[in-house]
Amino acid sequence: MKISDKKSVDVGSVWWFWFSTNAFAVDKRLRHILRVLPHDPRCRFCNAPFQGVGSIIVRILFGKQRSALNPRYCNLCEIASREFPGGAEVEMSMLFIDIRGSTALSEKMSPTEFSQVINRFYAAATKVIVEEDGLVEKLAGDEVAAFWGAGFAGPDYIKRTINVAQKLLRVMEQQKIPVGIGVHAGTAYFGAMGTTEGLTDISAKGEEVNTAARLASKAATGEIIVSEQALQKTDIDSSQLESRSLELKGISGLVPVRVLHGL
Numbered sequence: 001m002k003i004s005d006k007k008s009v010d011v012g013s014v015w016w017f018w019f020s021t022n023a024f025a026v027d028k029r030l031r032h033i034l035r036v037l038p039h040d041p042r043c044r045f046c047n048a049p050f051q052g053v054g055s056i057i058v059r060i061l062f063g064k065q066r067s068a069l070n071p072r073y074c075n076l077c078e079i080a081s082r083e084f085p086g087g088a089e090v091e092m093s094m095l096f097i098d099i100r101g102s103t104a105l106s107e108k109m110s111p112t113e114f115s116q117v118i119n120r121f122y123a124a125a126t127k128v129i130v131e132e133d134g135l136v137e138k139l140a141g142d143e144v145a146a147f148w149g150a151g152f153a154g155p156d157y158i159k160r161t162i163n164v165a166q167k168l169l170r171v172m173e174q175q176k177i178p179v180g181i182g183v184h185a186g187t188a189y190f191g192a193m194g195t196t197e198g199l200t201d202i203s204a205k206g207e208e209v210n211t212a213a214r215l216a217s218k219a220a221t222g223e224i225i226v227s228e229q230a231l232q233k234t235d236i237d238s239s240q241l242e243s244r245s246l247e248l249k250g251i252s253g254l255v256p257v258r259v260l261h262g263l
Helices: 011-020 025-034 052-062 075-083 102-107 111-131 157-175 207-218
Strands: 086-099 135-140 143-148 179-194 200-205 224-227 242-246 255-260
Touching: 011 086, 011 179, 025 052, 075 179, 075 200, 086 102, 086 111, 086 157, 086 207, 102 111, 111 135, 111 143, 111 157, 135 200, 143 157, 143 207, 157 179, 157 224, 157 255, 179 207, 207 224, 207 255
Parallel strands: 179 224
Antiparallel strands: 086 143, 086 179, 135 143, 179 200, 224 255, 242 255
């Protein structure tokens, strides 16, 4: 996002318009272009690659390179997030994918072998997410989290998220990595926030995000648990899908969900 005079800017409105509408179309087209350049790792916000020929192209043409302060972002995105902290409440979809039985899996492998599994998991998941206009929110432990909004993923962003979940199951089955997935949709706070390390992170926070994480924790290997709240905002016919009512930590009452599998 290019903002020339930060003193006159309503930062919350900027984040909301970027995430929820077609504003900043030039930046979003660039994000689409950068995602096809080789190769990972890349900026979690704009998709600028940090290695290979792609990194040379973006450095020469756009002045983008890996930030020395926050290696998750390019230098320009890191500067923008630091200079314009804040965010807005936006409608979004969220996806959490976890490796099932990671503790037992690690006990059967050497530390090096297990780290290789985790790296394959991260690489495969982020590739699918980035290709479908998702923002990777977190790579931690045995989990990847991502979210989508109408501004960069289109009006059917929730349906796209569910389709991504099914694609992820197929990819992980090919990789022989056992996973479960949770998908939810609702209002969350999105923007640039400070971290305990003194860095700035572009992320999503709120109870709806926590709900998505808890849904993933309930999914068995090969399952996608999707909240009814998310499905009701799509044109997907869920009448033939398995129905469950789940108890989730921190939520009063049962949460109605449907269970999907990879196709």
